[in-house]
Each structure stands twice: as C-alpha cells, then as structure tokens.
Amino acid sequence: MEKAYTPSKVVLKRYADVLVKFALNHGKGIKKGDVVNINGPESSKPLFLAVRTAILKAGGHVIQHYLPDDDDRYNFSATFFEHAKAHQLDFFPQHYFRGLVDQMDHVLFILGNTDPHALKGVHPKKIMRRGEAMKPYLNWRRHKEHQGKLSWTIALYGTPAMAKEAGLSPRAYWKEIEKACFLKDKNPVAAWRRVYRDIHAYNRKLDALSPYIEKLHIEGADADLWITLGKKRRWLSGRGANVPSFEIFTSPDWRGTEGWIRFNQPLYRYGSRVTGIELWFKKGRVVKAKAKTGEKLLKEMVHTPGADRVGEFSLTDKRFSRITKFMAETLFDENIGGPQGNTHIALGASYADSYAGDVRTLTEKQKIKLGFNDSSVHTDIISTAKRRVVAHLFGGKTKVIYENGEFVI
Numbered sequence: 432m433e434k435a436y437t438p439s440k441v442v443l444k445r446y447a448d449v450l451v452k453f454a455l456n457h458g459k460g461i462k463k464g465d466v467v468n469i470n471g472p473e474s475s476k477p478l479f480l481a482v483r484t485a486i487l488k489a490g491g492h493v494i495q496h497y498l499p500d501d502d503d504r505y506n507f508s509a510t511f512f513e514h515a516k517a518h519q520l521d522f523f524p525q526h527y528f529r530g531l532v533d534q535m536d537h538v539l540f541i542l543g544n545t546d547p548h549a550l551k552g553v554h555p556k557k558i559m560r561r562g563e564a565m566k567p568y569l570n571w572r573r574h575k576e577h578q579g580k581l582s583w584t585i586a587l588y589g590t591p592a593m594a595k596e597a598g599l600s601p602r603a604y605w606k607e608i609e610k611a612c613f614l615k616d617k618n619p620v621a622a623w624r625r626v627y628r629d630i631h632a633y634n635r636k637l638d639a640l641s642p643y644i645e646k647l648h649i650e651g652a653d654a655d656l657w658i659t660l661g662k663k664r665r666w667l668s669g670r671g672a673n674v675p676s677f678e679i680f681t682s683p684d685w686r687g688t689e690g691w692i693r694f695n696q697p698l699y700r701y702g703s704r705v706t707g708i709e710l711w712f713k714k715g716r717v718v719k720a721k722a723k724t725g726e727k728l729l730k731e732m733v734h735t736p737g738a739d740r741v742g743e744f745s746l747t748d749k750r751f752s753r754i755t756k757f758m759a760e761t762l763f764d765e766n767i768g769g770p771q772g773n774t775h776i777a778l779g780a781s782y783a784d785s786y787a788g789d790v791r792t793l794t795e796k797q798k799i800k801l802g803f804n805d806s807s808v809h810t811d812i813i814s815t816a817k818r819r820v821v822a823h824l825f826g827g828k829t830k831v832i833y834e835n836g837e838f839v840i
Contacts, residue, residue, distance in 0.1 A: 436589070436600075438477070445616075449612060449674060450586055451485040452620060454674050455467065461537060467493055468531065471498065471543065471588070472544075494531065494534070509549055523568070528567070541586050542587045543587070543593075544760070559731055559734075563807045566807040579791065582672075585672070589608050607754070611675040630748075633679060633748065637838075638665050647683075649818055652816065653694075659684045660684065663786055664785055666679050667680055675754065684801065684802030684803075685740035691709065693709045694709075700732075705722050705729050707721070710812075737805050738778050745775050745777075746833050746838070747773045748837050749772040750768075751768070753768070755768055761813070765813050773815045777809050778808060781805070783803055819834045820834070
C-alpha cells in the first residue's frame with residue numbers, strides 16, 4: 432500500500448477551524464466552556480490533534496475517544512464480533528453513555544478507515560444486533576439535539592486504504608478533500624457561509640412549495656419511485672452536521688413509498704462493500720432487495736427493525752457541489768455533483784428536525800402519526816444517474832423541481 436499523505440499544518444488548521452468555529456453549533460462555532468466529545472481513529476492523528484487544539488484555543492473542554500486502527504495484524508473490529516457471545520453483543524454501558532450525553536455540548540466524528548473491508552467475514556446478524564444494542568445512545572443524542580442543547584458534525588481524514596478503494600493516490604485523494612472543504616481558501620469558513628447562503632435560497636423555495644406537495648415522483652432509466660412528502664415537512668441543508676455538505680434533504684412519510692429504484696454507486700457500510708443495489712417498495716416497505724455483491728448484508732440490514740422504510744430523501748445540485756470524484760465514503764459520495772448531481776435515499780431512521788414546527792414539542796406519538804420512521808439504522812444509498820423529480824401537487828397539477836442535476840424551481 433502507498434505511503435500515507437499528511438496535509439500541511441496550514442490545511443489541518445483550516446480544516447479544524449471549519450469544524451470547531453463553524454460546523455459545530457449549527458454554523459456558529461463553539462463557545463467558551465462548551466464540552467466537545469471528539470471521536471477518531473489513530474490514522475486521523477494529525478487532524479485529531481489540530482481539532483483538539485482549536486477547541487482548547489476557543490476555550491472549550493475536550494472528552495476524547497481515540498480508537499485503534501484496523502490492519503492486517505490487528506483487526507479490532509472483526510475480532511470483537513469473532514469472540515463476542517450473544518450477551519456481549521447486547522451489552523450497553525448505559526451509565527457511561529448517559530453521563531457522556533448529559534455532559535457534552537457537541538460531538539465530532541472524524542472518519543479515517545484503514546480497512547474498508549474489515550468486517551467482510553463477519554455475519555451481518557451480529558453487526559445488526561450490536562447496532563440495536565447501541566440504539567439508546569443514538570436516541571439520547573437525538574433527543575438532546577432536538578431540545579437545542581447538542582450539535583454534531585462528521586469529517587473525513589483520508590487514508591491510503593480509502594484512496595486505493597477510490598482509485599486515487601493518497602495525495603490526489605487529499606486534494607479532493609481540500610477542494611470539497613474549501614481548505615485552499617485563506618478563509619474557508621467565509622467560503623462555506625457563501626455557498627450555504629446560495630443553497631438556502633433553494634431550500635426556502637422547496638419549503639414554500641412543500642405544503643402543496645402530495646407526492647414526489649423520481650423518474651429515470653433506473654428509477655420509478657413515488658415518495659409521499661407528508662404533512663408538516665421542511666427541507667434541511669447547510670446545518671454544519673456534515674463537512675462537506677451540499678445536499679438538500681427531508682424525511683418523508685415512509686408509509687407512502689411505492690415503486691422501485693436502482694443505485695449505481697457502491698455502498699461502504701458495516702466494514703463491507705455492497706454494489707448494484709436495487710430496491711422495490713410496496714405500501715412503504717422494502718418488499719424486495721437485490722445487490723450484485725454484498726446482498727446478504729443488504730438483506731440483513733433491511734430486516735433490522737425500521738430499516739425497510741425510507742428515512743430520508745435527498746438531492747444535490749451539481750452547481751454547488753465541489754465533489755466530482757468517487758471517494759468510497761458516504762460522507763462525500765452522498766454530496767457528489769458531477770454531470771447529473773445525485774439523488775439518494777436513506778433506509779432507516781428519519782430526521783425529526785425536518786418537522787415544520789417546533790421539534791422540541793414533537794412527541795413520539797406525533798412522530799408515528801406523521802410517518803417519521805425510527806430505527807437503529809440510517810444508511811444512505813446513492814445514485815449519480817440521470818433523474819428527474821416531479822412534484823405532484825394537491826389538486827392534480829405537477830411541477831418539475833429537479834432535472835439534469837439541478838434544481839429548477
């Protein structure tokens with residue numbers, strides 16, 4: 432494998448500033464005294480250190496979760512599943528995670544995969560079972576986030592293994608990260624604010640149209656899918672939750688999904704690679720799932736409670752996205768631009784903050800009534816194929832909202 436490429440100190444500082452002074456706290460940056468939980472693998476050490484330094488300089492406090500890498504000699508991820516018995520897969524350290532969620536104001540995840548196939552030989556049932564056991568931690572974070580007391584963001588540290596998977600050299604892979612995150616700009620935070628201003632203009636147009644939309648029809652050679660937007664929905668973008676992020680998305684009423692869709696981009700999830708995914712929906716649920724590779728994992732994921740339903744529908748306008756190459760990482764691939772932009776759905780959990788109201792008052796009973804989905808799974812599956820999205824309005828009129836990779840509203 433090629434030698435790792437380490438970005439310059441200037442680039443790392445800019446990257447850390449984007450995350451700490453912009454992405455966290457919904458585009459406002461952290462405040463003095465805020466507690467930030469940093470999560471990252473040892474491969475991300477240069478960025479991990481830069482982020483911690485930026486937090487300290489901003490007057491924040493750090494709780495760090497620094498993880499060992501997986502490699503040919505020490506595969507920490509796979510050996511856990513190899514040795515863990517049923518009661519160990521189900522173990523949830525509730526006191527630890529309850530205390531962590533109570534104390535932290537922000538959580539930052541740095542991705543840096545040293546083996547994209549680390550869990551290839553692990554039975555998918557074990558992986559899904561472990562995800563179900565950890566669901567309370569996710570639920571507690573979401574609840575605190577919806578109360579306006581927690582923010583989060585995810586960033587990528589490029590590794591030689593990821594670069595190889597994407598067909599790029601480590602240096603070329605990092606050049607894509609730098610381009611996508613505006614890290615060559617002297618003031619990348621200002622650049623992000625400019626692009627979010629432009630994206631939000633389309634976000635507002637979609638929000639204005641939403642009360643009149645009954646269904647969305649995704650049309651293309653590889654898609655004939657109907658999605659019911661649902662009552663009291665809004666669209667989300669530019670929240671700082673992902674860096675980079677160019678998409679506009681919402682969580683539809685899962686009960687109204689009908690039709691079929693094919694995805695031309697590989698899915699890297701649960702330490703495995705799944706390709707050639709096709710899904711068929713009836714009455715809101717996946718009734719058939721196929722894949723050229725990794726089908727066993729796909730089907731096991733779909734069988735996880737709530738993961739046979741759509742939790743997110745997303746569109747990326749190619750005019751805004753600075754991502755033009757496959758990166759073998761969903762964080763980037765779900766925001767790819769290219770000739771046709773991208774359309775994607777996520778199976779599993781909804782984003783309740785796409786509720787067009789005060790999410791702090793939204794009860795679990797109301798979420799169910801409105802068709803917001805709940806699951807331990809949230810898996811984005813992406814296509815860059817040519818698509819058209821038509822809004823079918825109440826009363827029978829139609830309006831094209833997305834075509835040839837661009838919003839047309």
